Amino acid sequence: MMGNKLLGGKEVLGINRLEGPLLVVEGVGLAAYDEIVEVRGSDGQVRLGKVLEVSEETAVVEVFSGTSGLSVDATTVRFTGKTMEIPVSEEMLGRVFNSLAEPIDGLPQPIAEKYADINGQVINPTARVYPEEYLQTGISAIDVMNTLVVGQKLPVFSGAGLPHDRLVAQIVRQAKIGRPFNGDGNVIAERPEKFSIIFASMGVKHDVAAFFREEFSRSGALGRVAMFLNMADDPAIERLLTPRAALTLAEFLAFEKGHDVLVVLLDMTNYCEALRQISNKRGEVPARKGFPGYMYSDLASLYERTGRTKGSRGSITQLPALTMPNDDITHPVPDLTGYITEGQIVLGRSLFQQDVYPPISVLPSLSRLMKDGIGNEKTRADHPHLASQLYAAYAHVQDLRSLAAVIGEDELAVLDQRYLKFGQAFERRFLNQAYNEERSLERSMQIGWELLGYLPREELIRLSPEELDRYYQENHDPA
Numbered sequence: 315m316m317g318n319k320l321l322g323g324k325e326v327l328g329i330n331r332l333e334g335p336l337l338v339v340e341g342v343g344l345a346a347y348d349e350i351v352e353v354r355g356s357d358g359q360v361r362l363g364k365v366l367e368v369s370e371e372t373a374v375v376e377v378f379s380g381t382s383g384l385s386v387d388a389t390t391v392r393f394t395g396k397t398m399e400i401p402v403s404e405e406m407l408g409r410v411f412n413s414l415a416e417p418i419d420g421l422p423q424p425i426a427e428k429y430a431d432i433n434g435q436v437i438n439p440t441a442r443v444y445p446e447e448y449l450q451t452g453i454s455a456i457d458v459m460n461t462l463v464v465g466q467k468l469p470v471f472s473g474a475g476l477p478h479d480r481l482v483a484q485i486v487r488q489a490k491i492g493r494p495f496n497g498d499g500n501v502i503a504e505r506p507e508k509f510s511i512i513f514a515s516m517g518v519k520h521d522v523a524a525f526f527r528e529e530f531s532r533s534g535a536l537g538r539v540a541m542f543l544n545m546a547d548d549p550a551i552e553r554l555l556t557p558r559a560a561l562t563l564a565e566f567l568a569f570e571k572g573h574d575v576l577v578v579l580l581d582m583t584n585y586c587e588a589l590r591q592i593s594n595k596r597g598e599v600p601a602r603k604g605f606p607g608y609m610y611s612d613l614a615s616l617y618e619r620t621g622r623t624k625g626s627r628g629s630i631t632q633l634p635a636l637t638m639p640n641d642d643i644t645h646p647v648p649d650l651t652g653y654i655t656e657g658q659i660v661l662g663r664s665l666f667q668q669d670v671y672p673p674i675s676v677l678p679s680l681s682r683l684m685k686d687g688i689g690n691e692k693t694r695a696d697h698p699h700l701a702s703q704l705y706a707a708y709a710h711v712q713d714l715r716s717l718a719a720v721i722g723e724d725e726l727a728v729l730d731q732r733y734l735k736f737g738q739a740f741e742r743r744f745l746n747q748a749y750n751e752e753r754s755l756e757r758s759m760q761i762g763w764e765l766l767g768y769l770p771r772e773e774l775i776r777l778s779p780e781e782l783d784r785y786y787q788e789n790h791d792p793a
Contacts, residue, residue: 324393329386334595335551336366337375337384339391345373348433350398353377356388362414363551364398366596374596378414380549397433400559401426402566407510410527410541413552415559418543430566432558434619443622448687449576449631452488452752453481455674455745458762459701460659463687464491464574465622467632467655469582471648473641476661479522480749481672482580482635486511487533488752489576492693508573508628511535514542514560516553517584546584553588561619561630568628575630579616582636586613586647602646610650617654643678656682670746677709693755696781700762703776704740707769711737729770736768764789 324343331338337353349365353375363377375391377384400415405424412418445465450457462468472478491507513530515523523543530536540563544556557579567573579585586609593606601607622629634655638648641663652658662675688697714730715737723734744761747753753761766774767789771782 324395326391326393327389329384329389329391330372332381332384332386335377335380335549335592336595337363337377337381337389337391338372339375340372342368342371342373342393345393346395346397348397350394350396351375352392352394353384354390354392355384357383359383362398365393366592376551376592378549378551378555397431398555399429399431400562401428402430402563403427404567404571406540406563407567408537408539410543411559413542413544413548413556413559415542415563428566430562432555432562433615434558434561434565437618437621437623441623441625443624444686445622445629445683446686446692448492448693450488450490450492450755451485452754453484453672453674454747454753454758454761455672455676455679456485456659457753457755458697458744458758459676459705460657460674460679460681461684461688461693461701462631462633462681463683464631465620465629466657466681466683466687467617467620467634468657468659468681469648469651469655470633470635470659470661471643471651472635472637472661473663474637474639476637476663476666476673477671478635478637478661479525479580481661482578482633483526483529484672484749485633486513486530486539486576486578487535491574492687492755508567508571509538510567510573510575511539512542512560512564512567512575512577513539513580514544514556514578515580516544516556517546517548517581517588518543519546550588550591553585554592557585557616561616564630565619568630569623569626570628572627574628577620577630577632579632579634582613582634582651583639583647605646609646610653613650614654617651657684665741665745668741670741671749672745672747674745676705676745677712694759696777696785697759699777699781700759700766703766703774704744704762706776707733707736707766707773708740711740729773732769736765739765739768763787 326339326341329337329339345365345368347365347368351363353361353363361377361379363375365373366376367374403424403426409417410419417423445463447464449462449464470478491509530539542556542560544553564575564577568575590605598606620630620632636647639645657680660675660678662673665673711733714733718726763785767787
C-alpha cells in the first residue's frame with residue numbers, strides 16, 4: 315500500500331500522490347463517489363474534500379481548500395461515509411455566504427432548520443407541473459419579447475466587457491411574480507407571495523462582488539436575497555460547489571417553505587473552466603476545446619434542479635449568466651447551455667457600442683416557454699401578437715439596413731424609410747431604458763404600440779382588426 319497505514323474504520327495515515335487540489339490514497343476499502351473526507355495535515359488543520367474516483371483499494375480525493383502544505387507521509391485522511399450537506403433555513407435570506415454555506419458577512423451562522431444534501435434530489439418527471447405563470451423583470455425586451463416564465467431556466471449569453479453584471483443586478487432588484495390580467499386586459503390585484511432570490515457568483519473579481527453586495531443593500535433587495543460568493547482567487551473546486559449550495563437552499567425554500575425562488579448563477583463560463591481544470595488534473599481525455607466529455611451531464615445536473623412540482627406551492631426559476639469567449643455562441647459552454655435550457659437572452663455588442671442599455675439583441679434571443687405564460691388572463695390577450703409583430707418589423711429593419719448600406723438610404727422607398735425610422739425608435743425607446751427604470755408590463759406594451767404607429771396599419775398583419783382598433787394610432791412623424 316506504498317506506506318499507507320489503516321488507523322481504524324475508514325481513516326488512513328499517508329497518501330500516495332499529490333497533484334494540485336487532488337490526492338490519491340490507498341487502503342480505503344469501500345469508499346463512495348462524492349463521499350466527504352476530512353484531510354488533516356501535520357499542522358493539525360482539518361480540510362474538507364470529496365471523493366472523485368473510487369476503485370476497490372484506491373480513491374482520488376479533491377481537497378476544497380487545496381493541498382498546499384500537505385505531505386505524503388504525515389497526512390491523515392478520514393472517510394466520513396456521507397455526502398456533503400449544508401445547513402438550510404429561511405434565516406439565510408439577507409445573508410452572504412461562501413461556497414460551503416459559511417457566513418462571510420461578519421454575522422453568526424443562522425440556526426439550521428435541517429441539513430440538506432448539496433447534490434439535491436432528482437425531480438420525478440411525472441411530478442413536474444408545466445410552467446405557465448410569467449415572472450416580471452421590469453425590462454421591456456424581456457417582459458414583452460422574451461417573457462420569463464416561473465419554473466423556467468433562461469440563460470443570459472454575454473461577452474467580455476458587456477454589462478451583464480448590471481443587467482443581472484437590475485433583474486434581482488426588480489423581479490416579481492407577474493400580476494394576472496382579466497378578460498378586459500386590466501390588472502388583477504397581486505396575489506400573496508413568498509418571493510426570494512438566490513444569487514451565486516463563481517470566479518468573480520472582488521470589485522464585482524462588492525458591486526453586487528452594495529447594489530442589493532442600497533436598493534433594499536438584500537432582505538430577500540441569499541448570496542453565495544466565490545471569488546476568482548478561491549480554489550477551483552469551491553467554484554464547483556457554489557451553484558450546488560445555492561440550489562440546495564433554493565430547493566428547501568421552494569419545496570418545503572412554499573417560496574417562489576429565482577436563482578441567478580454568474581458566471582457559468584467560470585464554472586466550466588474550473589470543471590476543465592479539475593478534469594485535466596485528473597488526466598481525463600478532453601473533448602471539445604479541452605472541456606470534459608461529461609460537461610453536458612454536469613451542467614444538466616444543475617439546470618434541471620428547476621421547476622414546479624405537484625403538491626408544492628413553491629417553484630424554482632433559473633437565470634444563469636455566462637460570457638461567450640470571443641462572442642462565439644457556438645463555444646461549448648453556451649452551446650451546451652442552450653441545449654439544456656429553454657431559450658437564451660443574448661446581449662449584442664453592436665447595440666452596446668451605440669450606448670443602448672440593456673443591449674439585448676431580440677432577434678437571436680428566445681424564450682421557448684413564453685407562449686405558455688402570456689396571453690389572455692395571464693398577461694393581455696394582445697401580448698403574443700404584439701411581440702410577434704415587433705419581432706417581424708425589427709427583422710425587416712435589419713434586411714433594409716443591409717440594403718441601404720449598398721444603395722444608400724435615400725434610394726429606398728418611402729415605406730422602407732419608415733421602417734428604418736421605426737428601427738431607430740425601437741432601439742432608442744423600447745430596448746433602451748435607464749438602469750434605475752423599472753417598467754411595468756403595461757408600460758412596455760404601451761411603448762410597443764406607440765412604435766407600431768410609425769408603420770401603416772396595413773403592414774401590421776400579425777395583429778387582429780379588434781386589437782388594431784383598440785390600440786393602434788398611426789404616427790407619421792417617427793422622429
